[in-house]
Structures are given as C-alpha cells and as structure tokens.
Amino acid sequence: MHMKLPSHAVVEPNIKKDAPVIELDGLTHSYGGETVLHDLNLAIPRGEIFGFLGHNGAGKTTTISILTTLLRQTAGAARIAGFDTVSEADEVRRRIGYLPENITFYNDLTAYENLAYFARLSGVKNVDERIDEALGFLDFRGIEHRKLKTFSKGMRQRIGLAQAILHEPEVVFLDEPTTGLDPVGIKNLRDVILRLNQEKGMTIFMNTHLLSEVSKTCTSIGVLNRGRLIYNESLEKTLADFPDEVSLEAIYVQMEELV
Amino acid sequence: MSARAPSVFASVVRHELTTLAREKTFLLLLAIFMAMTFFSVYIGWSTRTTTEAIYHASVAYLAAQGVTSIVADPLTGVSPLLVFDNMLVYLLLIGALLAIVIGHRSFIRERAAGVLPLVFVRPISRARYIGAKLLGILLALTGIVFATYAVSAFSAAFIPALRLPAGGYAALLGFYAVSLVYLAFFAAAGLFFSVIMKNESTALFMPILVWVAAVFILPELTTGQNPVALLNPVTLTGAIPDQGLFFTAAHRLLSPFSVGQLYTRSALGMLGGGIGNSIASLFALLAYVGVAIGASAFALRRYAVTRDLYL
C-alpha cells in the first residue's frame, strides 16, 4: 500500500495505522418522515479506491453529504481518519477533499482566483505553490488566468479535481465524477484517480452508477439499494465471483431486484 | 515562499468584493448611480440659480404691475445644503436597488456556482463565513456611498454657487452616513430573500416589493400624497398638512414601519431641512437594519447546503 501522510496533518488521531480511514457505524438518516439510509456499516481501509454503486435516488449523495460533514445523520456515527463527522467536523474537514456533481464555479473569476479562494478557505499557506503543483499534477497548467466562463465541462471538472486536492487531503470524495464527460475525459479522469491513489496515497470514495468504471478503477465496491448496503467486497473477490462484465452487470441487476 | 497563512475571514471578505466587482449587472447599476450623482449636482445647482433668477424676474414683473407688497424670497431661509437634497431621491431609488442587487447576488452567486458544499467541507465556521460575507457587503456599500460624498464635497468646494457654510462638509458626511444605514437595510433584505427563496427571480422581486412598500405605499398612506409626488424632494421637505382623522391615525400607526420616511426624515435632518424628529428616525432606522441583518444571518445559518446537491 502506498502511504504518504500530508505534511500539514498535525493532529494525529489516536488510532492504529491500519485502522479504517472511513467508518460508518449504524449510519441512519431520515428525511421528512422517510428513512433514506438504513443502518449502514462499512469500514474502508486507507489506500482503497472505493466504488459506491447504486441507482439514482438510492442514497449515495446523502451518504457522501454526511461523510463530508455537510449533513447530520439522524442516528449512528461516521468517522474519517478516526474523527467523528459531527463532533469533530473541523478535524474531518482538514482531511478531506470533495467534488460534488454538477459544479460550475464562479464564471467571472479566473481559474487561479477560483482555486486560490478555496485554497485559502482550506487554510493552505503557500497558495501559489500548491495551485501550481495541483495543476501540474493534473497536466493542466497554462489556463490559470482564463475566466471559468470560457471552460468546457471537462475543463471545469479538472478545476473541480484541483480544488479537491489542493490541500493534500487524506480522503477524496467524488460524486458521480464522470457525468457529462466524453470518453477521452472519462479516460483522463480514471488515470488521475489512479495516480492520486498510487502517487499521493489518497483514499478515494467515489459515487457512481457506472459498473464499467468501477471494474476499471476501484479496489473495492459497495452497492446501495434504497438506502441499504446490500453488497460490499473487494474488486478481486467480485471479479473472481463474476469473471466478465456481462455477468457483473447481470448480478448487479439481480441484487437490485433481491431487496 | 510565503509562509503566513492568509486569514480565512479576510479571504471571504476579499472574495466578496472581487466577485462583486466582476458582476456586469452590478456595474451597470453602479454606472447609472454614479452618473446620476454627477448629474444631481448640476440639477441642484441649475434649479437653485434659476429659481433665484425667476424670483428676481417675478419681483420686477410685479413691481411693473404696480404691486407694492412683495413676499420675501422663499429660498432665503432655506439651508444651502438642500441643494444636494435631490441626491436623496437617487439614493432612495437607485441606491436601494443597487443595495438589493449587492445583497441578492452575494448569495445567488454562490448558489449558481454550486460552490456552497465546497465552502462548508472546509474548516471555516458558518458564523465566521456569514460575518465575513456581511462585512464584504457593508464595505462595498461604504465605498459607493463614500464616492458619492466625494462628488458632492468636491463640487461644493469648486462651484461658487454651491459653497457650503461652516460645518457644511460634516453635515454632508452625516447625510451620507445616514444613507449608508438605509442602503444596508436593503442589502440585508436582498440577502435574506436570496437565502430563503428557491427561485432566483422571486428572490429578486421580494425585496423589490418591500422597497415599493417602503417608498410608495406606506408614505402614501401616512401623508395622503400621491405616490410619484413623494419622489419630489420638496414634497419630502415640506411639512405634512393636517388632513383629518384618517391620515392622523394612519400617520401614527404606520409611520414607525415606513422605512423610506424614516430615512428621508433623518437624512434631511442632516441637511438642515428636516421635518419631525430626525434623531429618533435614525435610531428607528438603525433598529430595522439590525433586524434585517439578524434575519439574513439567521437564514444563512440555517441554510441546508445539501439542498443544492440533488439536481
């Protein structure tokens, strides 16, 4: 496993090194009298690329919102790097990066101004250096002084990735990152995710409904169906059980119907 | 390499001002407002000097007709600062709309860009974020109001007919300070509705309706003046004639809610042309601003960021 702790992580959680970096402990959430997440239990070790599968409306975005401290669950607990997402939200926030679906950014600001703003909000010290580094990592230098309104969907997505990794988080959450991208864009995104994981040691938590993506990128998968976690295995084990994509798809459909 | 982390609070304030300065809608209204500020100097100057000349021409005409008892110049006792009173109308109208747009865009911009989740996954407290945003808005308003003060003060210094008496510049500054309070109310109203309303155009029109009520309806009910006449500074300066039971009752009942009149009363007081108690009006106005800012801060605090995630 590739491990490289970010330099600015000063507060060390009081946990073992091999403890899971993302933990869901009986996580339950109700909204308007309806339970949208039922008792989720999940432990994702450091260094994983976790693919969170499910239909639209299964509860994937709600789960990510709780894990990123944007939403408070009604019962149960969630921990990131050992910190509780409710009581230690600020510690969690220092350790995560997040890319929501459908992000557009400030159209009248340049790429640099957009990124600098979020870098400062994250408490990054050497803003210019970090932006340059992040853009370099994404192979996206040279656009710093262009306004966002001139950017395509794919370019915005890269700015989105840049803001998510500027502060070198331990965990990066991506919500349906392939939406609206063309095949080349999807291929580039896949490469970036793999490199973030392998070169920077970041744990990735990715919401998606595309099976093909999961099998090409992820190291483990979970399937959420109507708020319940119905499957959670490593990709190795999943591929051993379902050797080709067609059977994977078939079983996915079957799993959805089971519940 | 820089090592000092820029303050998160300062970053939000700075961001607020930078993004505002790039908004074409805001710049358009600002341009109209500043153009009217310059023009208002001309309007004030030309109206005052022409009216003086008309008085002298009238005196000559009446004398030629053989009239002996001629009324003294009605403008003699009028405060020279009131030359700037038509600025009050532009603050009342364009200033308020400009303030509404500043408050409205402040939050709508974040919603449209979809960045609120990106802000709140970072280690900044809601309270601090709101404080920084409000300060940014207030700084923008202060800058605008100060620019208008500079225009008025410079023209008073360089145009002989507009020369101010001793203490005139301070009084003028007081007038603009009161105006800032009035603008802060509408900026806060713009912000408040942009947080609580789902639809962008409804969020813009709600504070405009509040403004219509404050500038047209309530003053009409309390004074019996027709709505458009209320935009004439002289109507504003003139004492409200006693108009019977209805208006006396309406005046007593509704005046405390009439934000537009609270502003005109306290602002005209600063120019030396007041009607009623201008200090009490100023305090009432300040109270309204407090309530409006409090309400928008509360709404922002309760805003569910995840609302924008499910599209």
Add this chain to the structure above:
Amino acid sequence: MKRLRIIGIIAKKEVTDALRNSLFATLAFFLLLLVGVSILVASFAFQSQVAQYHAALSQLSPDQLKSIVLTAPAYYPLQMLRGTIEYLEVIGAIIALVLGYLAIAKEKGSNASRLLLVRPVTRGSFVGGKLLGASIILIALVLGIGVFSVAAVTFVGHVAFSASELMKLGLVLMYTYGYLLFFFCFSAALALLVPNLPRALMLAFSLWLVFVLIIPQIGDTMDPDNQVPGGFFAHLHMTQDGQTAVINQFRRYENFRNALEVSSVEKHYERLTFATLGIKTTYNDKSLGFIMHDKWPDLLVLLVFLMGSIVLAYLSARPSRIMAASP
C-alpha cells in the same frame, strides 16, 4: 387558417403559463391592492378637504362671508384615479416587464424552444402568438383594474360615473394597455438580445428605473414652481399671465426640462391620461375632442414607442436567439 391556429395555440399556452406563475400572480395581486389603497387614500384626502372647507365656513362671520369667496371642493370621480394611474405607470410597467421576460426566458436555452422550432412555426406566428397571449393577460388585468376602481370610487364617493366619464375611463384603459404592451415587447426583445437571462432582466429593470422613475422625477424636481411647498408662484401671489410672462424669460431652462420629460414614454402616457381624466385641472370636464386637440402628439408618441417595440421584438426573434443557451 393554419397560421392563425398556431398563433392561437401559442397564445393559449402563454396565458396558462402566466396564470400558473406565482411571481406574476403576486405582482398582479399587489397592483390591485395598491389601486385599492390609492383610491381609499384619495377619498379620505377629499373628505378632509370638505371638512376643512366646512371648518373655514364656520369660522367666518356673515359679514366676512360677503367679501371672501370660498369655493366648495367639487367631487370628480375620475380625479380619484390619480394614484391608480401612477401605480399603473410604475408597478404596471414592472408586471409587463416580468411578463415579457418570462415569455422568452422559460423557453430560451431549454430544449423546449427546439421542440417548438422543429414544428411549422414561423417567426411571425411565434411573435404573434406571444403578443396575443400577452394582450389577453394585459387586457384582462387592465379591465379588472378598471372595473375594480369604478366599483371602489362609486362605493366610497356614492357618486355614479356618467356615460362620458365611463367613456374617458375606457379610453384611458386602452392607453394603459398600449403602454404596458410596450414594456412587454421591450423586455421580451431584451431577453432575446442579451445572452445572459438574469442580466437581461436586470437590464430591463435598470432602464425602467431610468425612464419611468428618474427622468420624470428630474423634470419634476427642476420645476421652479415645485421649489416651495404649495407652489412658488402661488407663494408670490402671481397670476397665470404673470407666471407665463416670467417663465418665458427662462425658455432655455424650460426647454431642457421639457426635453428630459419627453424622452420618457411614461411622461407621454401620463400627460395623455391626466388630461383625459381631468387630473390636470385645465382639462377637467372638457370634451374628448378638446382634450384630443391638445394631446394628440402624446398619443402619437405613445403609438410610435409601441410600434417600435413590436418591430424590435419581431427582429430579435431569430431562431438562433430563441435557442441560444445562457452562458
């Protein structure tokens, strides 16, 4: 005819859309409320004038009554509508702006406009349909206000409208429809021409501010007679002849003031309606022929503005603009 049918279909959808739109409903309700308030206020103002007249009468001795002539305030129902007209000028224009904006905004940039344009809809029937829809809504609004204000004035003043008064009111409602349709077309054209939709709305709104509120207000502020509460010339006890003689010495100033006022469509509408309703007292109780003899240039200008805005809306309605996505 096929084209007429398409215009009818589009117009019908426009009306349904507007009725379902909460913003439009809120604004229309607000306007009706304002009309009610302004009529109430006008009637109370009149009643206090009457009370003042009686109070003045009772204070005068029979001897004084012989030398001092007090004229009893006369009640003219149409003059009660001054506030109503002013609100139509200001708020009515906003409603028309919103309608014009929505007529374009709800389709522009969304795939709905493509669905419309792949069907046999010509530019003429597109614009015609929108105009017909807006006309139905605006006429209903204006008629509603007309009926409401007649009822309100009759109720508070206990004086029925005469046939000629009703005719004058009818004419004013027609002018109002034209005035509002101008704002509808103007705002729709801006929504088509300006790529960014919220910006188009704000631009329409800014121009409304300048031409409806600010320019007429400048003219008013600069009026020498408005410099003293109660009137400058009245204060000096000047006769009408004296006023004219003095003002004639300041032609340049007056011309400038007038030039400002005539650049605003609102001022033409106001001059026309105030004369017709007798709010401008020199035209009170005069025949329509007498009023039109003086005010036809204002009617003409109003028509020119309206025609101009319709042509502008038609020229702006190019398919590429209707489909253009907002950046």
